[in-house]
Amino acid sequence: MPALKTGLALSILLVEDHLPIAAQVTGFLEGHGWQVDHARTGQQAMTLAQTNPYHVILLDLNLPDIDGIRVCEQIKRSTEINTPILMLTARDSFEEKAEGFGHGADDYLTKPFDLRELALRCQALAKRNDLHHSKVLVLGDLRIDTAQKSALRENQALALTSIGFRILVLLAQAYPNPLSRSALLHQIWGDAPPDSDALKSHIYSLRIELDKPFASPMLKTITNVGYKLEVSSD
Secondary structure, X not given: OOOOOOOOXXXXXXXXXXXXXXXXXXXXXXXXXXXXEEEOOHHHHHHHHHHOOOOEEEEEOOOOOOOHHHHXXXXXXXXXXXXXXXXXXXXXXXXXXXXXXHOOOOEEEEOOOOHHHHHHHHHHHHHHOOOXXXXXXXXXXXXXXXXXXXXXXXXXXXXXOHHHHHHHHHHHHHOOOOEEHHHHHHHHHOOOOOOHHHHHHHHHHHHHHHOOOOOOOOEEEEOOOEEEEOOOOO
């Protein structure tokens, strides 16, 4: 499957069984000069995602055949490129959002939403996600497999929580640049983040696994900014 380069014209897969919503979203996004494919079922979405490269997948959770969480998980596991998935849903509880992010979602937008915000989020996701990158990220002695949701340092497996793993992936994708606390909060918990102590707690747990057993720490706190990864050769 050929990879796409992020540019002005995005290729979008919209997975939505409600036809009036699908027509409205498709019309708006195509008005930006973007290409939009539409799937009404989870099975159709998985087939399209496995055979076509997209910059972003917009995924409704309430599908007639397969729950959107399972569709997200299967797409992330089976496709050759790590396409960002933006979930569109009326499920707005923290627990439901946490489940979505835990199964591979990259962003979350609660219905009803402003179409202009949807377009902005598509652009941001496409810009962040370089589709030429492998699902395996290597920084020094750290190896992250985003498909298998596993991380090794010096060939030792890291016992990370799902949120700890997601933080590590986001920091690795941003490397060598830092990520702000607000960016981490939004990318992990969407538009309903917990208080800042929750992020601090996850960062602390990540440090215990990533840094404590090894000679050189990788996870750095940037005062008044956020966090970044460093390798010993930096």
